[in-house]
Structures are given as C-alpha cells and as structure tokens.
Amino acid sequence: MAEFRIEQDALGQIAVPAEQLWGAQTQRALEHFAIGREKFPPEMTEAYALLKKACARANAALGRLDEARARLIESACDEILSGAHAAQFPLPVWISGSGTQFNMNVNEVISNLCCRASGTPLGGKAPVHPNDHANLSQSSNDTFPAATHIAAVLGVTRRLTPALETLRDALAARARDWADIVKIGRTHLQDATPLTLGQEWSGFAALLDDNLERIGDALKGTFRLTTGGTAVGTGVNAPPGFAEAATMEIVALTSHPFVVAPNKFAAQGSHDALVALSGALRVLAGSLKKIADDIRFLACGPRAGIAELILPANEPGSSIMPGKVNPTQVEALTMIALQVSANDVAIGMGGAGGRLQMNAYKPLIAHNLLQSIGLLADGCACFRRHLVEGVRPNAARIAENVERSLALATALVPILGYDKASTLAHHAAANDLSLREAALALDFVSAEDFDRLVDPRKMLGPDRRD
Template sequence: MDNEKYRIEKDTLGEVKIPASALWGPQTERSRQNFKIGQRMPFEIIESLLQIKKAAAVVNEKNGEISKEKSNLIVEVIDQLLVGKYQDDFPLVVYQTGSGTQTNMNVNEVIVHLAAEINPKVLLQANDDVNHSQSSNDTFPTAMAIAAYDAVKKLLSVLEHLENSLNDKALEFKNIVKIGRTHLQDATPITFGQEISGWSSQIKHNFDYLQNNKKTLLELPIGGTAVGTGLNTVKDFDRQMVEQLSVQKGISYLVAPNKFQGLAAHSAINFIHGIFKTLAADLVKIGNDIRFLASGPRSGYGEINIPANEPGSSIMPGKINPTQIEALTMVAARVMGNDTTIDFSSSQGNFEMNVYKPIIIQSFLESAKLLAEAIGSVDKNLIQGITVNQKRMKDLVDNSLMTVTALSPHIGYEKSAKIAQKALRENTKLIDAALASGYVTEKEFREWVDPFKMTSHK
C-alpha cells in the first residue's frame, strides 16, 4: 500500500488507510490486513448477501424504516453488483471471523461507496441503512442456505444427465453377456447392460436423495438478528423478507420456524453434504468398476474400451489411462474430507452462535462444484464413449467355472461342485469335466448351461 494512493476513513476504532480506488470501507480493510489466510469467500455468498440487502431495502422502505430514495438507490446499486463486474471489491477470505461479519460489512460498504458514485446526493450509511434490521448473525446463515440450495440445483441437473447417459449405454449393451464377479472372483453371467443399470440406479438414488431433501435448505433464519430474538426488527419482518427473497429468486423459501436453531446450527447443510459424501462413495465404486473392466489392454480384464482422450505416459508410447476416473475419485476424496470438516464445524454451535460458518459453506460449495464438474466431465469424456470387447467377454464366460451353477437345480450342489473342482484341477473346460463326470449328457449340459438364459432374460 506504500506505493499506491489511499484515502482515510474512520470506523469506531479510528482511522484506516484504504486504497483510493477501492469500493470497500474501513471494516473491510481491517479484515483484509488482519486475515491474509487462504482463498477468497465464494462469490456465491456475496451474491446471496446482495440479494438479502436488496430484499431488506424493499421491505424496510415498505415499513417506513428507510426512505424510498435510499431504498431505490440500494436496489439500483445491487442490480449493478449482481452482474459481477465488481468482484475484485470483495477481497475478504474464508478464514476470518467465524460469523462472517466482515464479509457482511464488506457487502454493506461496497454498496454505500458505489451508491455515492452513482448518486452522491443520497447519503447512505453501511450499518444504519444497508444493514438496517439485520445482523451478520442472521444474514450470513441466510446467505449460506440460499447459496447451498442453488448449488444443489446445479448438481441435480448434472446427475440427471449422467443417469440418462448410463441408461442409454445399458440399453445399447442389454444383450451382451459377460461374466459377473463377486469378491473379485468369477460369478454367474450377467449382461453388461444389467451391470450398467446398477450404476445408473446408484446415480438415480443419489438424485432422489437430493431432490427429496433439498427443501430443508429453504428455511431462512433472516429476522433473527443477533441471537435469534429478532431484536431491532418490526413485526413480521422475517416473513416479509422471505416473501421478498422468494420473489427475487423465483424460489419458494420458508421462514425458519426457530431462529435460535437457524443461527446456532447448520444441520441442513451438514445433512445435505452427507448425501454428497454418499454420492462420492458411489462414484468411486462406479469408477473403480469401469477402470478395472478397461484394464489392459492385454494384461488386464480388457472387457471394455474407454476413449483415448490424451496420451497416458511420457515414456510409454501408446498408453491410454483412465484419467477421467482418476480425476473423479480425487474429487470424491476431497468431498469426503469436506464432509469431515463440515461435520466437526457443525458441532461448534456454542450457545447462540456457530462460529465456523465460512468454512462450512466454503466446503459445501466446493464439494457441490467439484462434483458437478467432475460428473459432467466423466459423462462427456468417458461414459458416452464406452465400447465393448465382445469377444473378450465371450471368452471369459465360456471359460468360467461358475456357469456350473445352472446345473445345481438338476444334479444338486455337491455334484456340480465336483465338476467345477475337476475342471479347475485339470485345467479343462467345464463341459469336458461335466461329461467326464457322467452326471449329465452333452444335450443336457448345452440346454441347462445357457449363459444368456442365466441372466434371467425371458
């Protein structure tokens, strides 16, 4: 700051030097200097706070709490800020006060300073006008809920597209028989379409978990002010704010039934992120299945082919790796870590205030964004390009011992086991061992041991 121009402003603690071109004020500058730790607050929180300030300006004017002139100017300024071209004027980081107070004041101060540029005749004050009837303690958790709900909607859209892509592949490969595997050992036959349908169902279930439970994020604690009592607000301010926010965002928000819980706990975000963790676990399972099935091309399972998106090695020519899965599973690891962070942070609601709010919402939004981007990437760059090595699948089925399971209803478990053990011991095909046993004829074997019929196709 020594080589740049600055201005002097005052707050309740005294004078503060602020870069001359900055739209923020003294409280933002103090935080900017005191907390040079980590990344910036997600802009989704800034956008949500701006929506809250806009709603408050409208509601406060209706209630006669601020003038129409001030209300209109605040709304005009916020509409400009929501375009996003002033993002550099929101410089504060996640690792600051645990209530998010400094970010709330950053938003208030930027609105005031930009308003002074637009209409210097109307004097706005950050606390008395822009923050009127509000506290950081209710605006920040309200912004958290708004941003979290928006993030879930985006993730749902990506999940739905992935489910559709998997369903298309399941249909494409519905008649391709392959060997099933349990305990990483050969099992009875399955179609590749059936296997993919299991993946699709996992995604569908996670979609349903989010879709059916996202409404818990609609409860907004705005109006609770400092500790949940609603001090310094007019009657029905909370209801009016929720109604106005619903109009602005086109979403039917709900008045939080208990503001004390809304300020001191973040159970809804913790709960929904638990679904993110479940989704991450399922994505790892699906990803591992795909990369095992694609392993090789000559020394692995080699049952499917994945798109050759980029060279896989700087030393081994022609190598293709399952890089999309590797990125996906790294994202899953991050999400699981974020879940631990949110879980612990949610437990720290001491008395009337949880003071881990910024890290809770940053972790939540990061998980939602990473999941949406990784799922979209895997869908486009891998799932839609999967093909099968049908000969390899057929060879593995033909050489499998577990098709002997189809004999059990006819000759019994013990005799069937003897046939499988003989084939394994003597390294022969199952049909040879079966015929040598004398338990079945060739006609019976070929009628009963039909891999396609064993997949329950009628």
C-alpha cells in the same frame, strides 16, 4: 505510490486504497486475516446481493427505509449480481467464525456504489450507510447462514442437479444399448453368475436416481432461512413482519420456496440443514466413486487385464511408455469423491461446534459445502462427456470370459446337487478345462444336456429359465 483515502470506523482511522469500493472493516480484515489462498466463493457474493436486495425491499415496505435509499441499494445489488465488481470481495475464508467481515464487505461495497451513483465521495457513507441502511434489520449472525442456504440451493438446482441428471441419462442410455450383451458377473472380485452389461449399467443409473431423490430431500431443510433473527434469534432491531417480508422477496428473486425458519434459535445456533445436505453429497460421492472404480476395473488392460470395456483415449497416459492410455476421467472423479468426503468431515465437525446462540464455523461450512457442490457438478459433467459417452464394450473379451467362467456350474446345481457341481468346477479349474470339457470328462452330463442346461441367457433372471 498508490493513493489512499482515510476512513473511520469504531476502532479509529485506516487507510483504504482510493480506487477500491470496500471500506474500513474490509481493509482491517485484509490486514488481520492474511491466511491461505481460499477466497469467498462468488456464489456467496451472489447470495448476499440477493439477500441485501430483498432486505432493502422489505425495509421499504415496512417503512423503515425511504424509497430513495431502497432504490439505490437495489441498484447497487444489481451491479454486484452482474459480476461487474467481483474484485471488490477479496476476503479469505479464514476470518471470524460469524462471517462478520464478509457481511461488512458486502455492506461497504453497497454503500460506496450508492455514493458513486449519487456523486458523493467514496467512504463518506452517504446517502447509504453500510450499517444503518445496507445492514438495516440484519446481523451477520442471521444473514451469513441465510446467504449460505441461498447459495447452496442455487448451486444444487442450477449446477449439480442438471449435471447429475444428464450423467444418469447417459448411463441409462448405455444400459439400454447393451441390454443383450451377456457378461460374467463378479462378487468378491471373483467370477459369479452371468448378467448383461445393460443390467450392470442400469445399476449405475439407478444409484444416481437414488441420489437425486436423497439430495432433493436434504435440500428441503435449506429452504428455511434465518433472515430476521438478527443477533441471537430474537429479531432485535428488526420490525414485526420483517422476516416474512424479506423471505417473500427472496422467493420472488429466486423462484425457490424459501420460508422463515420456524425456530431461529435452532437455526442460528446450529446449521444442521447444511450438515444434512453435505451428508447427502457425501453419499453421492461414494456412489460416483463406486461407479468410476467399477468402470476402471472392467477396463483394466488392454492386454493383461479384464479389458471388457474400452475407454476413450483422451490423452497420452505416460511420459515414458509409448501408447499407454490411462483412465484419467476415473481418477479425477474419484479424487473429487474423496475431497467431498473430506469436506463433509469438516462440515460435520463445524456443524457440531455451535455454542449457545451462534455457530462460529460459518465460513468453514459455506466454503466446503459450496466447493463440494461445484466439484461434483463439474466432475459429473466431465465424466459424462469424456468417458461415458465414448466408452465401448469389448464384445470378444466379454464372450470369452463368459465361456471360460466356472460360475456357470450354478446352472447344474438343480440337476447334480451342490456338492457334485462344486466337484465339477474344481476339476475344471485344476485341469485348465472349460466347464463343458470337465463335465464330459467326469461323465456328469451328456454334451446335449450340458448345452441345454448351461445357457448363460437362461441365468439372467427367473423369467428367462425357459
């Protein structure tokens, strides 16, 4: 039989497993919110530990907390940051909309780590009390959004941006490698005028450039922290200067330009900065889906499709059809794109759900936003490694498609006029002729003039006509 210790909180006594570092409020939450399998992500634990460490330093500097307790709290936070106590944060996402139970989970673990370090009994709340010391000058209502902002900034800058940049670079490298491969363009999924494979892929790289800029712009709002707002944004029970002091400590710990939110009533009653960041992630998801879908379309085949691209054969594609290879990296990335888009819907609805001085959808917003950041980072890395870096052009198929394209008739419009060039294209299609064969059969131009005028390379841009 498991051993328990009895802890006391405002609602009375409760049994807590003796070996665990959490306390009464965490235990009550475990019993009352046995909902789903989604746990708070480790990014929130890290962000909270950084925040609690910063707050301890600020409280000590302002004379609210003695140096001995401040050092104990800092040391406890460092232990949490090392990852040594990950199992001590077991709460599901689906708890109070303020995130109070998670804030108290962190406070209780800090308190008990300080007890352990000081040789006092777990749950004794001495020398560090979870509310009086670990939560000093703070509230769940200001620490949870602040921690979410910190986690989002760290997730984007440490994981997503590097993954996105390396994918962008891989796409750009392909664009350079394939700058001279002329292929047929497609609009409405029908043949259109030529371009190079390099030009096509340069568009993919440029999409990600735009997204990097867009995410960077959205990230600026998340640098504004609610720290020091306490319960409703007034800063009740926090000393003057606490918000600024704690925020500067966070800047020192993270090397990111966090600032105090200029109006904490807006920042705690709504979470528009997080909604805006999620919106930028949704745009990125759409761009990635477009890139992946285009590659899947151009690689379809290999015998009965377009087959202009040859994808890496990473694994067998069918349990029944021998030799089949599927575009699985495309499928994974496009599923991620849909999940991120769905997350954004939930985040947007949660962000619009603020009432008066608090938004009670904080855990939902944090969970979905951090999941989106992680999925996009991992998806970009996998797509680059297992598809982009191994994809090859099917030069013979590309050349064949160019040669048979009826859209090359566009080059004859300045000579024949639109109507006559259209007649030529329709005649070629109806009689299964090449455009050159049809032009000669209709006696519209000579063979020499056709070869001179209908040159796909001269159709790649205004600077290539001569």
